[in-house]
Amino acid sequence: AYCRDQNYELRGIGIPKSVENDLFGTDHSPGYASAARTNILNVMQAGILARDMQRHNKFVIYQTTGRDTGWLAAATAMARKEEDDAPHLIYTPEFVFDDEKFLTDVEKCIKNYGWVSVVCGEGLKYADGTSVGVSETKDKFNNIESGAMRGTSLGISLHRMIAGKFGYRGEFQITESLIMSDFVRASQTDLEEAYLCGVEAVKLANKGETGFMVSIDRMSDEPYIIRFGKIPLKEVAIAAKPMSEDYFNEERNNVSEDFMEYVRPLIGDLPEFTRLEKKMIKIR
Amino acid sequence: AYCRDQNYELRGIGIPKSVENDLFGTDHSPGYASAARTNILNVMQAGILARDMQRHNKFVIYQTTGRDTGWLAAATAMARKEEDDAPHLIYTPEFVFDDEKFLTDVEKCIKNYGWVSVVCGEGLKYADGTSVGVSETKDKFNNIESGAMRGTSLGISLHRMIAGKFGYRGEFQITESLIMSDFVRASQTDLEEAYLCGVEAVKLANKGETGFMVSIDRMSDEPYIIRFGKIPLKEVAIAAKPMSEDYFNEERNNVSEDFMEYVRPLIGDLPEFTRLEKKMIKIR
Numbered sequence: 001a002y003c004r005d006q007n008y009e010l011r012g013i014g015i016p017k018s019v020e021n022d023l024f025g026t027d028h029s030p031g032y033a034s035a036a037r038t039n040i041l042n043v044m045q046a047g048i049l050a051r052d053m054q055r056h057n058k059f060v061i062y063q064t065t066g067r068d069t070g071w072l073a074a075a076t077a078m079a080r081k082e083e084d085d086a087p088h089l090i091y092t093p094e095f096v097f098d099d100e101k102f103l104t105d106v107e108k109c110i111k112n113y114g115w116v117s118v119v120c121g122e123g124l125k126y127a128d129g130t131s132v133g134v135s136e137t138k139d140k141f142n143n144i145e146s147g148a149m150r151g152t153s154l155g156i157s158l159h160r161m162i163a164g165k166f167g168y169r170g171e172f173q174i175t176e177s178l179i180m181s182d183f184v185r186a187s188q189t190d191l192e193e194a195y196l197c198g199v200e201a202v203k204l205a206n207k208g209e210t211g212f213m214v215s216i217d218r219m220s221d222e223p224y225i226i227r228f229g230k231i232p233l234k235e236v237a238i239a240a241k242p243m244s245e246d247y248f249n250e251e252r253n254n255v256s257e258d259f260m261e262y263v264r265p266l267i268g269d270l271p272e273f274t275r276l277e278k279k280m281i282k283i284r
Numbered sequence: 285a286y287c288r289d290q291n292y293e294l295r296g297i298g299i300p301k302s303v304e305n306d307l308f309g310t311d312h313s314p315g316y317a318s319a320a321r322t323n324i325l326n327v328m329q330a331g332i333l334a335r336d337m338q339r340h341n342k343f344v345i346y347q348t349t350g351r352d353t354g355w356l357a358a359a360t361a362m363a364r365k366e367e368d369d370a371p372h373l374i375y376t377p378e379f380v381f382d383d384e385k386f387l388t389d390v391e392k393c394i395k396n397y398g399w400v401s402v403v404c405g406e407g408l409k410y411a412d413g414t415s416v417g418v419s420e421t422k423d424k425f426n427n428i429e430s431g432a433m434r435g436t437s438l439g440i441s442l443h444r445m446i447a448g449k450f451g452y453r454g455e456f457q458i459t460e461s462l463i464m465s466d467f468v469r470a471s472q473t474d475l476e477e478a479y480l481c482g483v484e485a486v487k488l489a490n491k492g493e494t495g496f497m498v499s500i501d502r503m504s505d506e507p508y509i510i511r512f513g514k515i516p517l518k519e520v521a522i523a524a525k526p527m528s529e530d531y532f533n534e535e536r537n538n539v540s541e542d543f544m545e546y547v548r549p550l551i552g553d554l555p556e557f558t559r560l561e562k563k564m565i566k567i568r
Contacts, residue, residue, distance in 0.1 A: 153440065
C-alpha cells in the first residue's frame with residue numbers, strides 16, 4: 001500500500017516454501033520433500049538397527065516437527081517395504097490422541113514383530129485440547145512448563161507411557177530442525193522444483209502480475225507430472241492445510257495407499273538394504 | 285575353554301567396533317568415524333539454519349551418545365570453519381560439569397555471535413557424581429526418573445537452564461541411535477577400514493593366531509597412514525578409553541588442535557556451503 005501511494009512500481013510474487021507442507025493452493029511446497037526424505041531415512045535406518053537390537057530395546061519413538069499437520073510424520077511410511085519394517089505406528093495432529101488406544105497399538109506390534117517403531121508429529125493433543133507433550137515438570141515458580149519446552153517433549157511423554165505400562169527399554173529421538181537443514185540427503189525432485197518455482201515467479205513478475213503465489217499443480221502421480229500455476233496470495237495463508245481423512249487408515253495410526261501415491265513421487269529413490277532371512281537349519 | 289576341553293580347533297580374533305571409539309589398543313574403532321561424520325553434518329547444517337534464525341531462537345543444543353567418553357561430541361568441532369560457526373561449546377563426560385560456568389560460556393557466545401550452538405555428550409556429571417541429565421520428573425510412585433530415561437534428557441536439562449536464566453527461546457536435538465545407522469552419510473575411510481579389519485582378522489586366523497583383536501595403528505596424520513596390528517583381547521575391554529586431556533582447550537569447553545589432527549583424516553570431505561558477507565551498502 002505504501003508503495004502504491006508513492007507510485008512505486010512493485011510487483012509481489014510469492015514462492016511456496018514450507019517444510020510442513022501446510023500451504024493452501026499448491027499440491028505441495030518446496031522444502032517438504034527434502035525434510036520428509038530426511039525423516040524417512042532416519043526412520044528407515046534406525047529401524048533396521050532397532051529390529052536387530054530388539055532383545056535389548058523394545059521400542060523406538062521418532063518425534064518430528066509439524067505442530068498442526070501430519071504431513072512430515074505421515075511421509076515416514078515410505079520407509080516401510082515389508083509389513084514389519086519401521087514405522088509401525090504413525091500418529092498425527094489431525095486426530096485426537098488416546099493413551100489407551102496407543103498402548104494397545106504398541107502391545108500389538110510388540111507381540112507381532114518383537115519390537116515397535118512409533119512416529120509422532122509434535123502437536124498431538126488429547127480430546128480436551130491439552131498437549132500430549134506438555135511436561136509435568138514444574139519450573140522454579142512451580143508452574144507447569146510448556147512454553148519454554150515448545151512442545152518438544154512429546155517423545156518423552158510417549159516413552160514414559162510405554163516404559164511405565166510395560167517396563168520395556170527403548171529410546172526416543174527428537175530431531176527438530178535437523179530435518180530442514182539436511183542438504184546432503186535432500187530430495188532431487190524438491191531441489192529442482194524449488195529452482196523452477198523461482199523461475200516461474202520471475203516470469204510472472206515480468207508479465208506485470210502481482211499479489212500471487214506460484215503454485216505447483218499435479219497433473220498425474222505416475223508418471224509424475226506437474227505444471228506451475230498461480231493463486232492469489234490472500235487465499236494461501238488462511239490456515240494450516242490439514243491432511244485429508246482419506247490419507248489415513250481407519251484406525252488413524254497409519255497412512256493409506258492414497259497418501260502413498262501422493263508422497264511417493266516427491267521423495268525420489270531410497271537406498272536398498274539387504275535383509276537376511278531368518279531360517280533355522282539342522283546341523284547333521 | 286569349553287572348546288579347548290573338547291579339543292575343538294577354534295581361533296578367536298576380535299575386530300574393533302565401537303561408535304563411541306572407547307576401545308583400548310587401537311588408534312580408533314570402525315564405526316566411530318561414520319557416527320562422528322553424521323554428528324558433524326547435523327551440527328554444521330542445523331548451525332547454518334540456527335545462525336540465520338538467531339532473531340527468533342538464540343540457542344541450539346545437540347545431544348549425542350557417549351556415556352563415558354566424549355569422542356563423538358568432540359568430533360563435531362569439525363563442523364566449524366570460522367570461529368563463529370557451530371559448534372561454539374562442547375562439553376564431554378571427561379570433565380565435571382558446572383552450571384554457573386556453562387551459563388557464563390553461553391552468555392559470552394550469545395554476546396559475541398548473537399546465538400550459541402552447544403554440543404553435549406549424554407553422560408555429563410556434576411562434581412558430586414550425579415547426572416546432569418537426570419529428570420526431576422517423578423514417576424507414579426513418586427521416584428525420580430532416570431533409569432527409564434536412560435540419561436537421554438540431558439539436552440532438556442541444559443535447555444531448561446538457558447531458558448530459565450536468560451528467557452531465550454531455543455531448541456534441543458536428541459538423535460540417539462540415528463547417528464549409528466546413517467549409512468547414507470557414512471565416512472568412506474571408515475567403510476574401507478571396517479572391511480580391511482575383517483580381511484586382517486581372517487589372515488590372523490589363517491596363521492593360527494587366537495585371542496587377539498585386530499588393531500589400527502596410525503603411522504602419520506598427514507598424509508594419513510595406518511597399518512594393522514594385533515593386541516591381546518584381554519587388554520582391550522578393561523574400561524572405556526577416555527580422551528586425553530591434550531585433546532581439550534584449557535576451559536574444557538572445546539577441543540584442541542591436537543584433537544583436530546587426530547580426527548580430521550577419519551572424517552573425509554565435508555560439503556562446502558556458501559556464506560554471504562554482511563555488508564551495509566549506501567543507496568544513492
